[in-house]
Amino acid sequence: MTATMSDGIGSVPRSTVVATAGDYKSDQEVRWCPGCGDYIVLNTVQAFLPTLGLRRENLVFVSGIGCSSRFPYYLDTYGMHSIHGRAPTIATGMAVARPDLSVWVVTGDGDALSIGGNHLIHALRRNVNLTILLFNNRVYGLTKGQYSPTSTAGTITKSTPMGSVDAPLDPVSLALGAEATFVGRALDSDRAGLTEVLAPPPATAGPPWSRSTRTARSSTLVRSTTSRRRTPPRTASSGCGPGNRSGSAAPTSSA
Amino acid sequence: MHIADHDILTPGDHPDVLVAMNPAALRANLGDVPATATIIVDVDEFTGRNLARAGYTSDPLTDGTLAAHEVHEVAMTSLTRGAVAEAGLGKKGAERCRNMFALGLLFFMYGRAAELTETFLRAKFAEDRGVADANVLAFRAGWNYGETTEAFATVRVAPAVLPSGTYRQITGNTALAYGLVAAGERAQLPVLFGAYPITPASDVLHELTKHKNFGVLTVQAEDEIAAVGAALGASFAGALGITATSGPGLALKAETIGLGVMTELPLVVIDVQRGGPSTGLPTKTEQADLLQALHGRNGESPVPVVAPRSPADCFDTALEAARIALAYRTPVLLLSDGAIANGSEPWLLPEIEELPDLRVAFATTPNTPDGSTGFWPYRRDPETLARDWAVPGTPGLAHRIGGLEKTDGSGEISYDAANHDHMVRLRRRKVDGITVPDVAVDDPDDRADVLVLGWGSTYGPIGAACRRIRRAGGSVAQAHLRHLNPLPANLGEVLARYHRVVLPEMNLGQLASVLRARYLTDIRSVTKVAGMPFTVEELQAAITTSIEEIVPA
Ligand SMILES: Cc1ncc(C[n+]2csc(CCOP(=O)(O)OP(=O)(O)O)c2C)c(N)n1
Ligand code: SF4
Ligand SMILES: [Mg+2]
Numbered sequence: 001m002t003a004t005m006s007d008g009i010g011s012v013p014r015s016t017v018v019a020t021a022g023d024y025k026s027d028q029e030v031r032w033c034p035g036c037g038d039y040i041v042l043n044t045v046q047a048f049l050p051t052l053g054l055r056r057e058n059l060v061f062v063s064g065i066g067c068s069s070r071f072p073y074y075l076d077t078y079g080m081h082s083i084h085g086r087a088p089t090i091a092t093g094m095a096v097a098r099p100d101l102s103v104w105v106v107t108g109d110g111d112a113l114s115i116g117g118n119h120l121i122h123a124l125r126r127n128v129n130l131t132i133l134l135f136n137n138r139v140y141g142l143t144k145g146q147y148s149p150t151s152t153a154g155t156i157t158k159s160t161p162m163g164s165v166d167a168p169l170d171p172v173s174l175a176l177g178a179e180a181t182f183v184g185r186a187l188d189s190d191r192a193g194l195t196e197v198l199a200p201p202p203a204t205a206g207p208p209w210s211r212s213t214r215t216a217r218s219s220t221l222v223r224s225t226t227s228r229r230r231t232p233p234r235t236a237s238s239g240c241g242p243g244n245r246s247g248s249a250a251p252t253s254s255a
Numbered sequence: 256m257h258i259a260d261h262d263i264l265t266p267g268d269h270p271d272v273l274v275a276m277n278p279a280a281l282r283a284n285l286g287d288v289p290a291t292a293t294i295i296v297d298v299d300e301f302t303g304r305n306l307a308r309a310g311y312t313s314d315p316l317t318d319g320t321l322a323a324h325e326v327h328e329v330a331m332t333s334l335t336r337g338a339v340a341e342a343g344l345g346k347k348g349a350e351r352c353r354n355m356f357a358l359g360l361l362f363f364m365y366g367r368a369a370e371l372t373e374t375f376l377r378a379k380f381a382e383d384r385g386v387a388d389a390n391v392l393a394f395r396a397g398w399n400y401g402e403t404t405e406a407f408a409t410v411r412v413a414p415a416v417l418p419s420g421t422y423r424q425i426t427g428n429t430a431l432a433y434g435l436v437a438a439g440e441r442a443q444l445p446v447l448f449g450a451y452p453i454t455p456a457s458d459v460l461h462e463l464t465k466h467k468n469f470g471v472l473t474v475q476a477e478d479e480i481a482a483v484g485a486a487l488g489a490s491f492a493g494a495l496g497i498t499a500t501s502g503p504g505l506a507l508k509a510e511t512i513g514l515g516v517m518t519e520l521p522l523v524v525i526d527v528q529r530g531g532p533s534t535g536l537p538t539k540t541e542q543a544d545l546l547q548a549l550h551g552r553n554g555e556s557p558v559p560v561v562a563p564r565s566p567a568d569c570f571d572t573a574l575e576a577a578r579i580a581l582a583y584r585t586p587v588l589l590l591s592d593g594a595i596a597n598g599s600e601p602w603l604l605p606e607i608e609e610l611p612d613l614r615v616a617f618a619t620t621p622n623t624p625d626g627s628t629g630f631w632p633y634r635r636d637p638e639t640l641a642r643d644w645a646v647p648g649t650p651g652l653a654h655r656i657g658g659l660e661k662t663d664g665s666g667e668i669s670y671d672a673a674n675h676d677h678m679v680r681l682r683r684r685k686v687d688g689i690t691v692p693d694v695a696v697d698d699p700d701d702r703a704d705v706l707v708l709g710w711g712s713t714y715g716p717i718g719a720a721c722r723r724i725r726r727a728g729g730s731v732a733q734a735h736l737r738h739l740n741p742l743p744a745n746l747g748e749v750l751a752r753y754h755r756v757v758l759p760e761m762n763l764g765q766l767a768s769v770l771r772a773r774y775l776t777d778i779r780s781v782t783k784v785a786g787m788p789f790t791v792e793e794l795q796a797a798i799t800t801s802i803e804e805i806v807p808a
Binding site: 057058059062065077078086089090092094101 | 447449480490518648653
């Protein structure tokens with residue numbers, strides 16, 4: 001790759017006006033199941049972004065496919081809801097072509113660790129200027145609750161009626177193995193913890209959060225376990241699918 | 256090597272001279288050599304051991320194998336060793352110069368000017384004076400050998416009359432790379448080229464890595480999906496995203512190309528075709544990815560397709576692909592093939608300022624119908640149907656796009672049946688409406704009953720076959736398609752004008768089936784999938800048969 005290695009968000013233009021969480025809310029109706037942990041992550045991110053002090057138009061959120069990947073629609077930034085598992089590739093092109101952008105990937109455990117596993121490890125090791133938020137609910141939410149690469153062995157779902165047999169992947173081990181420059185995790189029920197892992201880590205946040213070396217990028221891997229999913233689903237009906245969705249606010253789409 | 260007093264269309268079916276540097280080379284190439292050809296061998300290499308290694312049980316130089324040929328036994332190894340002695344190379348290094356001895360001899364036979372070649376050798380080996388001297392000495396020794404032995408017939412080939420200007424030899428892959436660099440220059444956009452190595456496309460990546468000074472970024476991705484993803488992401492960010500691969504890689508890119516169709520972003524996808532299916536014949540040529548290019552995606556997913564016809568034409572075709580991608584905000588597929596990629600021909604260097612202007616205007620102000628704030632990503636130019644393109648960093652125009660169906664204009668996600676029907680037809684209409692030049696027909700005496708139509712690398716052998724038929728007094732028309740989707744507007748009328756249309760393709764008749772379905776016209780398919788281009792003879796015979804059926808000879 002001929003692009004210069006990233007220097008965190010130091011090359012992203014800063015805003016002269018102070019933004020609010022409201023500035024980052026799009027006009028789209030949020031359509032996750034009531035009680036879904038994704039709401040808390042969204043609210044936390046919306047409240048956090050103004051603290052970066054960046055120009056809002058220089059932020060891009062790219063997602064794959066899944067419930068979590070609807071995220072970009074709810075943020076008033078540039079964004080792309082791409083295809084299943086491939087968001088890190090698209091984000092890599094954006095970040096390489098435009099060092100003045102702060103590029104974020106929003107992905108799920110299926111999106112990032114199953115279909116997109118290869119892209120994830122290469123995005124991490126390549127150290128392009130990206131921040132990746134992985135929403136780990138240990139299930140394929142959007143496709144109605146099949147087990148995922150992070151489901152614990154024995155998880156009973158529609159596709160594993162006798163319980164899943166394969167061992168789960170630990171996203172943090174994977175990210176550390178790929179030598180991501182920053183890895184953090186938090187629970188969705190812990191807003192302070194979520195905010196903490198979103199913030200650029202001190203090692204990469206020297207004024208103004210930029211360094212010219214390889215370690216200067218902030219790659220945040222947030223492992224967010226929804227409060228409803230803190231223990232893996234044990235039965236098909238307790239999965240993150242329609243059987244568990246209440247009423248009319250359930251997502252109206254599948255992908 | 257092929258020398259002529261006119262532009263050369265193919266490497267030629269059969270040589271007039273074969274230089275065999277050893278028995279194995281003789282054995283491998285003798286099948287292509289007609290009885291009229293002269294054979295020159297390095298007799299020093301025809302030892303018992305080398306003959307046995309090449310699988311000869313008796314010496315072809317004495318057993319009558321070459322009886323029909325004029326054979327020259329030249330002790331090239333020892334003559335070369337003697338000639339380069341003063342350069343002071345070791346025995347091995349000296350013997351390596353034999354190929355220059357052979358070249359010098361051929362230059363004498365064909366009366367070629369030696370100066371350029373000597374200058375080239377001096378420049379190529381500028382680092383090592385001894386090697387440079389030795390190569391030049393061997394080259395001159397070969398020439399002198401031809402002159403003093405008086406054993407070789409000499410042939411004069413007059414210089415070709417070609418448009419004046421500076422020419423260089425160029426391969427198809429290099430010309431593609433240069434075309435992409437030029438496209439970035441003419442669009443005044445950075446180019447992001449994503450690729451995963453694959454034969455025979457890798458040289459495009461290799462070449463582009465040298466042009467960072469022109470704003471070309473290359474990403475060697477983890478696979479073909481990532482390569483096209485990076486290109487598409489770069490396009491969203493306001494660059495010209497490009498990716499190149501071969502057939503197996505195109506299969507992997509399909510879903511992302513579909514995303515490009517849906518998000519209506521510029522993207523150039525190059526497929527340097529090789530023999531398929533699956534891993535197939537990586538180093539051999541074929542044109543069997545046409546239907547994959549046209550249709551190989553889920554849903555109604557129309558994509559413009561262009562194809563260069565020769566190595567040098569890759570330059571212009573790359574610019575054309577970029578023009579369509581940028582002007583219409585669409586993925587464009589460019590189909591080259593192994594024969595073009597590695598083949599080379601003289602290329603007249605263009606004047607950069609005379610190349611097409613590819614600049615695009617990004618959206619910079621709100622475009623909502625009520626003129627208020629905000630951005631409608633699917634608002635279109637009424638003429639081209641290209642959507643407005645706002646790039647990140649532009650204040651006030653933040654928007655989200657993606658693979659889900661969306662409302663025309665506003666770009667809001669929509670599951671509405673009527674809207675989907677409208678959008679599917681609109682995406683098709685946009686591609687159908689791309690302006691492409693009419694196809695030109697070469698019908699010199701205007702009397703031809705038969706039209707030979709082609710696309711891609713068959714241009715060379717088709718052109719050479721038509722020349723031969725005309726020289727023999729026959730009439731035949733030739734037309735060659737650069738645009739395979741959309742097809743030129745005049746193509747239906749052109750096809751209807753002839754009694755018979757012959758369409759040679761290196762596949763089982765893919766374009767023929769497209770044209771039959773589109774124009775309800777019969778097409779005579781001539782197919783070959785042997786990993787090799789058509790020979791001129793093969794096509795001459797096939798075309799002549801078609802002509803004679805209509806006009807009994
Ligand atoms: C190529 C492809 N294969 C399969 C799907 C179907 N699909 C959509 S989302 C998904 C799994 C999503 O799981 P995860 O990433 O964990 O997201 P969640 O919904 O749990 O947030 C699958 C299998 C698809 N959209 N595309
Ligand atoms: S299915 Fe699960 S992940 Fe999807 S919105 Fe509902 S609770 Fe959230
Ligand atoms: Mg999930």
